[in-house]
Amino acid sequence: MTTKRLYYDDAFAQEFTAQVLSCEPASAAEATIPAGTVTAETPAGPQAGALWRVKLDRTAFYPTSGGQPHDTGRLGDARVVDVVDEDDEIIHFVDKPIATGSVHGIIDWERRFDHMQQHTGQHVLSAIFHSKFALPTISFHLGSDVCTIDVRGREPTQEILDAAMAAANDVVYADRAVNVKYGSAEQLAAAGVRKTVERSGTLRAIEIETLELQPCGGTHVQRTGQIGTIFVRGVSRIRQDWRVEFACGRRAERLARKDFATLRAVAQRLNCSPQEAVSAAERVVAERDAHYKSSKASIQRIAEIDARAAVQEIQIGADGLRVVAKLFGDGSPEYVQAFAREVAQAENTVALVVHTESGQIFFSQHPWAKKDMNGLLNESLKQFAGKGGGSRDSARGRLADLQRASEFLTFATRALRPS
Numbered sequence: 001m002t003t004k005r006l007y008y009d010d011a012f013a014q015e016f017t018a019q020v021l022s023c024e025p026a027s028a029a030e031a032t033i034p035a036g037t038v039t040a041e042t043p044a045g046p047q048a049g050a051l052w053r054v055k056l057d058r059t060a061f062y063p064t065s066g067g068q069p070h071d072t073g074r075l076g077d078a079r080v081v082d083v084v085d086e087d088d089e090i091i092h093f094v095d096k097p098i099a100t101g102s103v104h105g106i107i108d109w110e111r112r113f114d115h116m117q118q119h120t121g122q123h124v125l126s127a128i129f130h131s132k133f134a135l136p137t138i139s140f141h142l143g144s145d146v147c148t149i150d151v152r153g154r155e156p157t158q159e160i161l162d163a164a165m166a167a168a169n170d171v172v173y174a175d176r177a178v179n180v181k182y183g184s185a186e187q188l189a190a191a192g193v194r195k196t197v198e199r200s201g202t203l204r205a206i207e208i209e210t211l212e213l214q215p216c217g218g219t220h221v222q223r224t225g226q227i228g229t230i231f232v233r234g235v236s237r238i239r240q241d242w243r244v245e246f247a248c249g250r251r252a253e254r255l256a257r258k259d260f261a262t263l264r265a266v267a268q269r270l271n272c273s274p275q276e277a278v279s280a281a282e283r284v285v286a287e288r289d290a291h292y293k294s295s296k297a298s299i300q301r302i303a304e305i306d307a308r309a310a311v312q313e314i315q316i317g318a319d320g321l322r323v324v325a326k327l328f329g330d331g332s333p334e335y336v337q338a339f340a341r342e343v344a345q346a347e348n349t350v351a352l353v354v355h356t357e358s359g360q361i362f363f364s365q366h367p368w369a370k371k372d373m374n375g376l377l378n379e380s381l382k383q384f385a386g387k388g389g390g391s392r393d394s395a396r397g398r399l400a401d402l403q404r405a406s407e408f409l410t411f412a413t414r415a416l417r418p419s
């Protein structure tokens with residue numbers, strides 16, 4: 001039996017009385033309480049999560065659809081944790097069984113009113129993006145913090161976002177009526193509905209005076225003033241479309257406060273006022289870049305000096321090679337890599353070094369040494385867990401087991417000079 005939807009004609013009905021037509025245990029697959037709707041009143045223990053499916057002859061509970069989440073509330077003394085639309089029937093998922101007969105329903109009004117503000121605000125924003133900026137809305141999502149619409153077309157620049165937000169808030173301040181209209185698809189098309197609808201029979205449409213007429217089965221505020229401030233927060237690319245983030249009413253206030261708290265926290269770290277945060281951050285980043293550059297130059301200079309000393313300490317062997325094999329317990333991997341590179345500047349010299357703290361391996365040779373660093377690394381790593389690669393003159397890798405660095409280096413040194 002088709003459930004009569006009381007919210008179609010009275011979206012402000014917070015309480016209602018209805019007949020319970022059926023109440024059955026939900027299947028295991030259905031019997032999960034949706035995230036965010038669990039309350040302290042939901043029973044704990046082995047029964048937690050067990051739900052019942054309730055059908056009523058009429059309801060004010062809105063089921064999840066059209067981007068707007070379902071309502072929560074009570075039916076008698078049972079909690080309504082989910083509401084879904086099954087063809088023409090609305091199914092209420094409740095946390096305890098209820099008897100057939102008459103039942104009193106109460107909607108969690110704060111949640112529903114918030115949804116109506118966001119949803120009606122979306123109508124206003126979408127109409128403005130479409131009519132003023134040729135950016136039609138492809139989809140809408142009402143999240144727990146922010147709402148988004150995906151629009152299609154050119155990139156909505158900051159200028160467009162600001163102009164759309166200002167125009168949307170003008171509609172709010174003009175406090176225009178939001179009316180429900182019924183008619184056939186032809187009648188609605190004649191009245192100026194933008195979207196073509198393929199459903200037959202009587203359709204429901206929402207009219208925002210002088211702004212738009214759209215087929216919609218959702219719940220809306222009565223006048224645009226009830227939407228409250230519309231706050232457009234930003235945009236990001238999403239496949240071929242643009243995802244515009246926004247929030248209305250108390251959410252807009254909450255988000256603006258949260259965003260400012262973030263800015264204040266950043267300013268506190270930078271020891272400045274929120275107004276100075278951007279220039280202070282620019283200064284810090286510039287300083288960091290300068291320090292990075294100068295420390296890189298210092299590392300290079302130290303590596304050159306150390307490499308020269310290390311090369312002088314090692315005698316050329318009978319095979320004409322000089323091999324500098326070394327474990328580094330401290331210093332940075334950047335230093336160790338520079339050291340290996342600098343050692344290999346000396347004729348016929350090979351550097352085999354491991355940074356024991358990170359397990360990073362650097363093999364480098366002077367081209368006249370005529371060995372194969374990539375081959376040596378791969379051969380050695382076969383015996384020890386790790387990975388890496390490179391070219392004939394230079395290869396780098398990483399040892400998985402840091403405890404075996406010394407063993408690894410001994411193995412590689414022997415493999416380089418098979419006796």
Ligand SMILES: [Zn+2]
Nearest residue numbers: 206216218219
């Ligand atoms: Zn709507």
